[in-house]
Amino acid sequence: MMMEDPQTEHQRMVRRHRREKKELQARIQGMKNSVPKNDKRRRKQLLLDVARLEAELEQKHQQELEKFQENFPDNSSLDSVAEDLAKMDLENQPPHLTRSQRRRERRAALERERLERIAEAEMEHLASFRHEEEKKLAAILGAKNLQMKDIPADGHCMYRAIQDQLVFAVTLECLRGRTAEYLRKHADDFLPFFSDPKTGDGYSLEDFMGYCDDIVRNASWGGQLELRALSHILQTPIEVIQADSPIVVIGEEYTRKPLVLVYLRYACSLGEHYNSVKPLDSCAIGGAPRLF
Known part of the structure; x- marks a missing residue:
């Protein structure tokens, strides 16, 4: 060759x-x-x-x-x-x-x-930040009878956390594809929230479409705008629990039981990370049915 x-x-x-x-x-x-x-x-x-x-x-x-x-x-x-x-x-x-x-x-x-x-x-300070963050999250989740479920830090964590809680089978590629498709179809609603990271200037429509392409082609990280799109796609509210901020609810207009994600700032060495959740006593009872 x-x-x-x-x-x-x-x-x-x-x-x-x-x-x-x-x-x-x-x-x-x-x-x-x-x-x-x-x-x-x-x-x-x-x-x-x-x-x-x-x-x-x-x-x-x-x-x-x-x-x-x-x-x-x-x-x-x-x-x-x-x-x-x-x-x-x-x-x-x-x-x-x-x-x-x-x-x-x-x-x-x-x-x-x-x-x-x-x-x-x-x-060395990051270790203490992580410990403090985990302690606060454990208390918040414990009050909901929940605990964190680890999701791989591979760039797909937000989508994997959503995937983990759905009662029906769906591939990661499907979730990313549907998210990109929704953003493209509703570009007028989402485009004002995207800006150039260096200048702060708004993205052009061409740049926005390129961003949507990256959602499908690359292991690009998801955030609140992608979660907003997913809440509309799934017709389901999504709760994001954080250690030092109030719970963020996306898609409050929907009445289904919310999907719950945990947002961490210090658990992953590469930056922010999303985990899923599971019932607090799932390890003790072994093989319990999923909460969602």
Whole structure:
């Protein structure tokens, strides 16, 4: 079997890097939207988490570029492309930067490194945050005779938590597909709530449709807007329980028994996470029928 030429393989890697950066930026925007601006402690932690995530992705991409150069050392013509890619911002702007832009990029890189060092120094505090969050959630759920049911942190957690509580069988792909379809059909209702994560400007309709495509094609994280769409699709209210905020009820206009999700800020090292719930005594009675 003939291997693809280096240029083709490099182009594929470039496209994947761009996609991963775009996905991360969408995820970061969701993280920012979930933290009130007046909550200084959580905003500080958010800044650290964002810096860490950006640094991890940048390091991953740089390692892949270096490995590519090792595998194809004779393709020196690709060196400049690789350098430009490393400097390219998350908006996929042209890689040809001016001198002042390069200086800003270097300053931004130094700032990310500084924030990453701060994040590493404060990692020990995350364990206490997690413990406190879990203790509060256990008390809230216990009052409802519920406990958390762990859902894998794979980018599909919100959809898997919904899937776990439905009384009928449905695939993850179906839930994502139906969500994207609903958002597309009701773009006028949802588009005003989507904005560019860097500038704050509203998304164009084309950008919004691309976001809907990502729901189907990628393991993109879901949030309140996707939950709103799912509540309409399922004709069912959805409760989101959090440790430090009141319970959020989405789809209050529906009268069916709500699906219950637990939203965690610190349980997952990569950021926010959704878990499902189960009856508090399900382990003791063994194989009890599902609550939903």
